[in-house]
Amino acid sequence: MQTVETLNEGLKRKYSVTIPAPEIAGMIDAEIAMVAPKVAMPGFRAGKVPANLVRKMHGEAIHADTLNKIVQDAVQTLITEQALRPAMAPSVELSAAYAQGNDAEITVQLEILPKIEVVNINGLSLERLVVATDDAALDEQVQRLADMQKNFGEAPMGHKAALGDQIAIDFLGTVDGEAFEGGKGEGMAVTLGSGQLIPGFEDQLVGAKQGDTLEVKVDFPEDYNVNYLKGKPAVFHVKVQDVRIAKPVAVDDDFAQSLGLEGLDQLRTLLKGNVEQELNNLTRTHMKRQLLDELSLRHSFDVPMAMVDAEFEQIWSQLEQEASREPNPAEARAEMERDRADYRRIAERRVRLGLLLSEIGQSAGIDISSQEMNMLVAQAAQQYPAADRERFVQYIQNEPLAAAQLRAPLYEDKVVDHLFSTANISERTVTRSELEAAIEVEEGHVHDEHCGHHQHDHKGDQPAAKKAAPKKKSTTSETVKADNAEVTSATAVDKPANKPAA
Numbered sequence: 001m002q003t004v005e006t007l008n009e010g011l012k013r014k015y016s017v018t019i020p021a022p023e024i025a026g027m028i029d030a031e032i033a034m035v036a037p038k039v040a041m042p043g044f045r046a047g048k049v050p051a052n053l054v055r056k057m058h059g060e061a062i063h064a065d066t067l068n069k070i071v072q073d074a075v076q077t078l079i080t081e082q083a084l085r086p087a088m089a090p091s092v093e094l095s096a097a098y099a100q101g102n103d104a105e106i107t108v109q110l111e112i113l114p115k116i117e118v119v120n121i122n123g124l125s126l127e128r129l130v131v132a133t134d135d136a137a138l139d140e141q142v143q144r145l146a147d148m149q150k151n152f153g154e155a156p157m158g159h160k161a162a163l164g165d166q167i168a169i170d171f172l173g174t175v176d177g178e179a180f181e182g183g184k185g186e187g188m189a190v191t192l193g194s195g196q197l198i199p200g201f202e203d204q205l206v207g208a209k210q211g212d213t214l215e216v217k218v219d220f221p222e223d224y225n226v227n228y229l230k231g232k233p234a235v236f237h238v239k240v241q242d243v244r245i246a247k248p249v250a251v252d253d254d255f256a257q258s259l260g261l262e263g264l265d266q267l268r269t270l271l272k273g274n275v276e277q278e279l280n281n282l283t284r285t286h287m288k289r290q291l292l293d294e295l296s297l298r299h300s301f302d303v304p305m306a307m308v309d310a311e312f313e314q315i316w317s318q319l320e321q322e323a324s325r326e327p328n329p330a331e332a333r334a335e336m337e338r339d340r341a342d343y344r345r346i347a348e349r350r351v352r353l354g355l356l357l358s359e360i361g362q363s364a365g366i367d368i369s370s371q372e373m374n375m376l377v378a379q380a381a382q383q384y385p386a387a388d389r390e391r392f393v394q395y396i397q398n399e400p401l402a403a404a405q406l407r408a409p410l411y412e413d414k415v416v417d418h419l420f421s422t423a424n425i426s427e428r429t430v431t432r433s434e435l436e437a438a439i440e441v442e443e444g445h446v447h448d449e450h451c452g453h454h455q456h457d458h459k460g461d462q463p464a465a466k467k468a469a470p471k472k473k474s475t476t477s478e479t480v481k482a483d484n485a486e487v488t489s490a491t492a493v494d495k496p497a498n499k500p501a502a
Helices: 021-038 051-081 135-148 253-258 264-298 305-324 329-338 340-363 370-381 386-398 400-422 432-443
Strands: 002-009 012-019 091-094 104-111 125-130 151-154 166-175 178-191 213-219 233-247 424-429
Touching (some): 012 051, 051 104, 125 264, 125 432, 178 233, 253 264, 264 340, 305 340, 340 400, 370 386, 370 400
Antiparallel strands (some): 002 012, 012 104, 151 233, 166 178, 166 233, 213 233
């Protein structure tokens, strides 16, 4: 195999590799010799088919398979001999002039991971904002839970429906003057302000009284789950059958026992643990953003554009999904386009921070144990139906990139914890609103969405007035709208010296 480097520019590399014809022919002969005993042909005993007949029958297929393997081996040999660390899978192209019996010339193009000579993590100073779990915050949580359990009772005669009230309605919807499937309902209960119905519907019911009839005019969302209704203006003829008002729920032992607990004290104890965990997560988020900002300021190096492209496409795809759910999708997409350069910069920052955290992790000897990996796989498999979980486990076992992406968030967290342990951390007590405001200032606005439960709307299962269920978002950890984007996907490269980046 002869190798000639034809491009060495920044992180870009390009090679011309020539594989001699005799080497190809020798491997094809060896493959035919191995296959021949397994070939069945009329007139010959099993395993006795002559090699020349095997070549005549299956030569083209054997040649193609063998050449593919030869090319793959050549690329791996190139990577090893040149001590390359590919950022992404190399691009490999076989010369169009190749013909069987000739030398094979292939062109290999790739970007390599940058060499991060010095990772400066000395003297990191971070501030931990601490929120005390006081009785007022706990009372708020208990009351919020009680509000979720509220019952509705008859409203006084003539009561005008307000936000928070529940009304029962009959309705008939039309589009272009014609009734449509799923546009009729009777006695449907709606809590005003719940967002249960398509945007604008509930607002027009505020102030209605029992027995009222009215017209509700709305536009179906562009992402509505029925294609022929998407974006269409509709008129709903509505009759209010009943108006009910919420009955306050007494926060006492009886309320706690209705939830299956011993009493109010046990409920408060459980909720206190939840509140503390939530506040700890907010505190960690704030500290992590500070850490990433500091690392970003201290390090600057070129990053592979292929990785940036992949990260940008991931961000852009999720932003497009979110834009489709906005009241005005066209305006949301126009705003995205105006900020395209900023999102591109965010993608580059993510990749750089990911590579940096990977380098820090390797220097510190941080890794994901087999036990931790098994736990990650088991947790991820629970998102799938029971019948598909074994296939998911096998997929992760057979796909190194998928496994790298699965362990990336945990690896990143372990590296961040290591950096926290070496940093100089000061503490300051703040209120919850102050902590949330600090995070909000850093990130512009939050799009942090992890895998969540979602429901599917089925045609005919519910009235068309109901809002379409949101689609499940990407399993990527974050989508951002600020330079303080957190990392994640880029940090899938926890061992870049040995494998390409995810």
